[in-house]
Amino acid sequence: xxxxxxxxxxxxxxxxxxxxxxxxxxxxxxxxxxxxxxxxxxxxxxxxxxxxxxxxxxxxxxxxxxxxxxxxxxxxxxxxxxxxxxxxxxxxxxxxxxxxxxxxxxxxxxxxxxxxxxxxxxxxxxxxxxxxxxxxxxxxxxxxxxxxxxxxxxxxxxxxxxxxxxxxxxxxxxxxxxxxxxxxxxxxxxxxxxxxxxxxxxxxxxxxxxxxxxxxxxxxxxxxxxxxxxxxxxxxxxxxxxxxxxxxxxxxxxxxxxxxxxxxxxxxxxxxxxxxxxxxxxxxxxxxxxxxxxxxxxxxxxxxxxxxxxxxxxxxxxxxxxxxxxxxxxxxxxxxxxxxxxxxxxxxxxxxxxxxxxxxxxxxxxxxxxxxxxxxxxxxxxxxxxxxxxxxxxxxxxxxxxxxxxxxxxxxxxxxxxxxxxxxxxxxxxxxxxxxxxxxxxxxxxxxxxxxxxxxxxxxxxxxxxxxxxxxxxxxxxxx
Numbered sequence: 001x002x003x004x005x006x007x008x009x010x011x012x013x014x015x016x017x018x019x020x021x022x023x024x025x026x027x028x029x030x031x032x033x034x035x036x037x038x039x040x041x042x043x044x045x046x047x048x049x050x051x052x053x054x055x056x057x058x059x060x061x062x063x064x065x066x067x068x069x070x071x072x073x074x075x076x077x078x079x080x081x082x083x084x085x086x087x088x089x090x091x092x093x094x095x096x097x098x099x100x101x102x103x104x105x106x107x108x109x110x111x112x113x114x115x116x117x118x119x120x121x122x123x124x125x126x127x128x129x130x131x132x133x134x135x136x137x138x139x140x141x142x143x144x145x146x147x148x149x150x151x152x153x154x155x156x157x158x159x160x161x162x163x164x165x166x167x168x169x170x171x172x173x174x175x176x177x178x179x180x181x182x183x184x185x186x187x188x189x190x191x192x193x194x195x196x197x198x199x200x201x202x203x204x205x206x207x208x209x210x211x212x213x214x215x216x217x218x219x220x221x222x223x224x225x226x227x228x229x230x231x232x233x234x235x236x237x238x239x240x241x242x243x244x245x246x247x248x249x250x251x252x253x254x255x256x257x258x259x260x261x262x263x264x265x266x267x268x269x270x271x272x273x274x275x276x277x278x279x280x281x282x283x284x285x286x287x288x289x290x291x292x293x294x295x296x297x298x299x300x301x302x303x304x305x306x307x308x309x310x311x312x313x314x315x316x317x318x319x320x321x322x323x324x325x326x327x328x329x330x331x332x333x334x335x336x337x338x339x340x341x342x343x344x345x346x347x348x349x350x351x352x353x354x355x356x357x358x359x360x361x362x363x364x365x366x367x368x369x370x371x372x373x374x375x376x377x378x379x380x381x382x383x384x385x386x387x388x389x390x391x392x393x394x395x396x397x398x399x400x401x402x403x404x405x406x407x408x409x410x411x412x413x414x415x416x417x418x419x420x421x422x423x424x425x426x427x428x429x430x431x432x433x434x435x436x437x438x439x440x441x442x443x444x445x446x447x448x449x450x451x452x453x454x455x456x457x458x459x460x461x462x463x464x465x466x467x468x469x470x471x472x473x474x475x476x477x478x479x480x
Contacts, residue, residue: 001071001072001073001273002071002072002073002074003069003070003071003072004069004070004072004270005068005069005070006069007069008065008068008069009065009066009069011065011068012062012065014061015058015059015061015062015065018054018058019055019058053288056284056287056288057284057285057288059281059284060280060281060282060284060285060288061281062281063277063278063280063281063284064277064278064281064282066274066277067274067275067277067278067281068274069274070272070274071272071273071274071277072270072271072272072273072274073270073271073273074268074269074270074271075269075270075271084123084124084125084143085123085124085125085183085185085253085254086124086125086127086141086178086181086182086183086184086185087121087124087125087126087127087185087186087187087253088126088127088128088129088141088173088174088177088178088184088185088186088187089114089117089126089127089128089129089187089189090128090129090130090131090135090170090173090174090186090187090188090189090190091107091110091111091114091128091129091130091131091189091190092110092131092132092165092188092189092190092191092192093107093130093131093132093161093162094132094133094161094162094163094164094165094192095162095163095164096165096191096192097110097190097191097217099191102217106191106217106218109217109239110189110190110217111152113189113215113217113239113245113246114128114152114189115149115152116243116246117145117187117246117249117250118145118146118148118149118152119145119146119149119336120243120246120247120250120336121145121250121253121254122145122146122332122336123254124145124250124253124254125141125142125143125181126141126142126145126148127139127140127141127142127177128148128152129170129173129174129177129467130161130464131161131165131166131169131170131173132161132162132163132164132165132166132169133161133162133163133164133165133166133169133476134161134162134166134169134466134467134469135169135170135172135173135466135467135469136161136173136464136465136466136467137173137177137464137465137466137467138464139151140177141177141178141181146332146335146336164475164476164477165190165192165473165475165476166469166472166473166476167188167192167193167198167201167473167475167476168200168201168204168469168471168472168473168476169469170186170188171186171201171204171205171208171210171212171471172204172467172469172470172471173467173469174186174210175204175208175210176467177467178208178210183211184208184209184210184211185210185211185213185234185253186205186210186211186212186213186234187213187214187215187249187253188212188213188214188215188225189214189215189217190214190216190217191216191217191218192222192475193214193216193222193224193225193475194224194474194475195222195223195224196224196473196474196475197224197474198224198225198227198228198473200471200473200474201228201473202228202231202232204471205232206232210232211232211233211234212228212229212232212233212234213229213234213235213236213237213249213252213253214226214229214234214236214237215237215239215245215249216236216237216238216239217239218238218239219238221236221238234252235248235249235252237249319351320351323348323349323350323351324349326345326348326349327345327346327349327360329345330342330343330344330345330346330348330349330363331363333345334346334363334367337370339367339370339371340371342367343364343367343368346360346363346364346367347364354387354388355387355388357384357387357388358384358385358387358388358389358390358393359384359388359390361380361381361383361384361387361393362380362381362384362390362392362393362396364380365377365378365379365380365381365383365384365393365396365397365400366396368380369396369400374400374403374404374407375404377400378397378400378401378404381393381396381397381400382397385397
């Protein structure tokens with residue numbers, strides 16, 4: 001057993017001081033300070049002397065202070081874990097990447113492929129490098145590829161770092177960034193690769209346990225580079241105009257592997273014992289104040305409090321943790337436009353907190369609106385307002401109702417027009433209109449999205465950190 005907040009024990013100085021002070025005062029001494037009538041009023045319990053009452057009062061203070069310090073016994077931790085691969089994306093910024101045989105340039109295509117990778121790579125830790133003759137770190141390994149994608153919009157770099165490409169600079173820089181990671185993947189986005197030996201590069205990646213892959217931004221395969229990727233355990237892909245190349249790479253990077261980086265989230269559990277000194281201290285105070293009430297009130301406290309409050313508290317904490325985790329996953333799925341999955345997760349994250357449920361119902365309604373299901377959006381905005389009156393839900397519901405009303409007017413006119421034609425032509429058929437459209441930009445975002453958008457509007461200057469490298473590939477001096 002130990003105390004969660006042992007500093008509260010410093011408060012014991014107060015009752016100890018009074019205990020020392022009162023030990024010097026006898027009953028006769030108390031009469032010296034108070035009249036008989038006042039002593040009678042100060043007497044909480046018949047049959048007890050002043051010293052006894054004082055010491056019982058101080059004992060109750062001691063017990064309450066111990067309860068504040070929270071005596072607990074640690075139980076087995078609740079652990080949850082998540083495994084991810086680590087991926088460094090190295091983009092070639094040499095002179096050849098500015099060629100325009102692929103419009104507008106090879107570099108523009110590389111940045112477009114990078115954007116598509118970040119949009120889909122939700123199960124990877126990703127870092128970004130620029131390299132040519134030397135290597136520069138744009139962003140270190142991050143667990144939030146979506147945020148990297150947003151930040152990359154500021155990375156408007158048109159400068160050519162060097163005329164030639166040194167593959168070793170990307171390999172050495174990635175080894176530095178991979179220092180504390182496992183299951184290391186390095187993806188090269190480049191159009192370079194001379195027909196020279198890659199034996200040294202292969203030895204280097206094998207020594208540092210790096211899996212090298214390449215997305216070639218050139219119409220003709222680079223055979224030596226392709227062989228290097230294969231020998232290191234990686235994958236080599238030619239670019240495509242669609243997302244087939246990106247999907248193939250992500251499928252390879254997200255394969256289950258025993259060396260995947262593991263993230264453990266531990267939730268400590270405690271068996272609480274503060275209720276015992278708390279109840280005993282209160283009982284002593286009640287005995288001194290109202291002796292005839294103390295037995296009944298003590299029984300009421302035990303019956304109302306129960307014997308498993310700490311267990312209920314721990315289960316509630318764990319349940320809230322799981323709900324919060326599910327809510328965060330739902331928000332991530334929503335930002336990635338996986339609306340069906342986001343709806344499922346949002347509904348699973350509902351709990352017993354009305355205000356929190358109102359927020360979740362608001363997000364569910366907005367997700368339905370983004371999916372153009374206005375009737376369901378209206379239903380969940382109303383649920384949100386029933387749980388807690390959020391101003392955003394009220395405004396969004398008004399916009400949804402207005403849009404539905406306008407759409408129904410249009411549909412009614414179309415129906416009347418078709419009905420008139422059917423009567424004139426003596427054709428008997430029924431027409432239904434069930435599809436609605438909504439001006440999505442008029443919907444108010446939730447507070448989290450609103451603040452996130454505000455942050456993104458503020459562009460920050462871009463800084464690149466040069467990573468010292470020493471080795472050079474055989475084709476490093478060949479101008480592209």
